[in-house]
Amino acid sequence: MEVFFSVLSLIPIVLLLLVSLVKGVKVGIYSGFAVTIVLFFIWDSQLITFPAALIAAFINTISILMIVFGALLLHQNMEHVGFINQIKNSLTNTHKEKKFQFYFLAFFLTAFFESVSGFGTPGAIVPLLLISLGFSPITSIVVVLLIDGLFAITGAIGTPVIAGFESTLDLTDYQIRRIYIYASCFMVISGSIILFFIEQILNKQGYKKDFHGWKLFFCIAIPFVSLSFFLKELTGIVASALMGVFAYFFLFTNRKLAWKPWLPYMVLIIFLLLPKVVPPLKTIVSLSLPFDNILNSSVSAAFQPFRSPLFPFIFASICAALLGKSSKTNLKPVVKKIVTIFIILFPSLAITQLMLSSGSQMPSMISSMSTLFTKTGAAYPVLSPFIGVVGTFITGSTTVSNIIFSSVQYNAAENLSLSKEIVLAMQLNGASLGNAICLFNIIAAAAVAGVGKYVSILHKTILPILIATLVTSLLGMLLLVIF
Template identity: 85%
Template sequence: MPVFYSVLSLLPIVLLLLVSLLKGVKAGIYSGFAVTIALFFIWDSQLIAFPAALIAAFINTMTILMIVFGALLLHQNMEQVGFITQIKNSLTTTHTDKKFQFYFLAFFLTAFFESVSGFGTPGAIVPLLLISLGFSPITSIVVVLLIDGLFAITGAVGTPVIAGFEGTLDLSDDQIRKIYFYASCFMIVSGSIILFFIENILKKQGYKKGTHGWKLFFCIAIPYVCLSYFLKELTGVVASAIMGVFAYFFLFTNRKLAWKPWFPYVILIVLLLLPKIIPPLKSIVSFSLPFNNILESSVSTSFQPFRSPLFPFIIAAICAALLGKSSKTNLKPVFNKIATIFIILFPSLAITQLMLSSGSEMPSMVSSMSSLFTKTGAAYPILSPFIGVVGTFITGSTTVSNIIFGSVQYNAAENLSLSKEIILAMQLNGGSLGNAICLFNIIAAAAVAGVSKYVSILQKTILPIVIATLATSILGMILLAVL
């Protein structure tokens, strides 16, 4: 294959990155989408594959939006009836030590809301609570963003993997389980590095170093690693719940909490876990509606309506409304957010699907791009997680980073004869860490907290993320050498 085509295959991604930085994410994605369409028709592609690829991208988009709708609906109902405020206020009395309160709220609420809702939810909730404890706004935002960067690997009940990998790559269930396990191993290492930086940030605020942060981090990180292979997308939800229960019985100095606001989340966790422990339900959840050879092309996809946690979210949302004695739900914010996500998500998925479906006699754009990365040879694992970080930095989403770069990483691993599971786990971990430095998250969290010093926040998060990502690269190279 001519080198010219290999270089040309980078154009959609390069344009997406550059335009996103200069003009914004939406402009970047649509520019990349337009160029991908143009390249598709000069790439020796089947004409019928074009509409087929768009149909496949639309089906995958609907799958993701089902998850997003459920998560937003539950959060909207919880906020509308005052349960979010009650949860925050109740947790501030858990311990006499303010630093313990800080770490517990930062780890527990950030991990829990990221795992259940994702899409920037922790940044909109947790910093305000930390500020109310007396911590500076910038410190509160920085810490929440750094912690959010650890647990986005299972954000919104696994959306980054469901949409980013399962939606575009032909992976077995065992491969998905391994990706979660390896990513959680990377998380515990990168998390230790990030916690070291958080401790130094708090020290500069006049708080002495202690063990509260480490105790609470390992209370969630150890279950995360141990359960990741078995629970997959539910790992974050269950691990944060385990941390909360452990802290309540063994670390709290005050156990008088308001339990009523938590009940919808308890319902959600139970409903999400049921298919894992009841075999008949597991078979229902795994039901798949195949769309093979769409429009008689080589493009195929599938739709798994019960794989999505939409119905558990809806039931939990109804429970929240009933407990809060609310007969009406304000759906306007939910649909507004859905529309905003759709206009970015669909073209993102379309870019990947068109790149995968391009070519007939010659390799696809994804294969061509991967051939360039394989030229880095043994050094590629160092690059792998940084690709994920860059993807999230530009797009503001671990999911979109995985959608855009998952296929590239998969093909590069295949060409270099490396473990696809480890390389994809490095992409996932990098994409997760990128949440701490992406401008979208920084601006959104700062706006809620009334802060305008965006550069100060980025300056405090970028070094920990670079070092944590490098640690992921090193651990990944070790795993690739050993396994």
């Protein structure tokens, strides 16, 4: 019976993915939502838990919509005062090849914003800049999501490891450092696979003879691997900054940039970084409005308004308005997009919450799924990074994927006498890669860019991620044999 329910727990995930690929993301989400509701009550769940789970999902939906609102507001103000066009002209002068401009923005800004803030920030900002250069919206979103899937291992200054591993497992500092170095090695290998696919996408659009992205990729990958053991959670910020400096001095053909249109983004970066380094602000950001035992159930949630990049986005938007000497802001199109996103985002988050909250006397769907994974025995290392991918696909977060599955991975490694650090690094790498196929990220990035073809994005990201994850499995198994 236990095995039966473990297999049954996979149905919402399999259905969500397959239907999304065949019939479209909206159909997939609503189908998955309907099936999850049925399974929720089969799972011996209490009736009061159902509305409580939906309330928790609503709270989480608001948190994501805050990011989208802020990103849309900033871009609208930047466009209104002419800064987007000025940035386009500024970038055009940095290098004669358009493909270089594309890769520089995609790698530098995606890695930097992910390392500083996480929380879906790169997908809300970078595609819009790439689109302004004349690249197609879908290509821009796909590339940013794929690159974001590489650098989320140090997202939000190490939150996936700090909250996902350090807070849940009894690990030493040396073990944490080893996890980072292994994960960074996995990142370089999986990044090479992903870059191959990105090259194919750009080649089909007529950029075969232009600049190749390998130069910029290794400009960031080499310092990332070299420094990860020593810098841990700061690795992504430092590596992306070093890549930016190197590109500026050695790859730019014209270093005379117009800095004024970039100032709102600099303000955004400052306000994103300040809470990480100023203790009083760190305390404010960590403030949480708890919703414990919603409707007297076992379901709880928390709303952290200051952790979201919404307020940095607002400050950057004000900066853009002041610099552009404009006092007009049209919120109507922004609000309209937010309502459209909510209709599809809420049920997708509800699936996750219902799976986590299911069961009263028996384990939840997520716990049952974990039990199934641990029964694979010697084949477990092959599944390890895929578990991380599934966790992020379900929850929309590298950190939450680590929180849910870190103990499963740790215990499996211990029972199978495998290196815990390598197995956890495989979990971290898989959870990071999962950002590229996570429906929450796809919906948010597409909505900000004004794209409704969610399934087109998923079609283009899923194969690179599956192959990169498989390669991580094989490399991980090799390392497990050696170490």
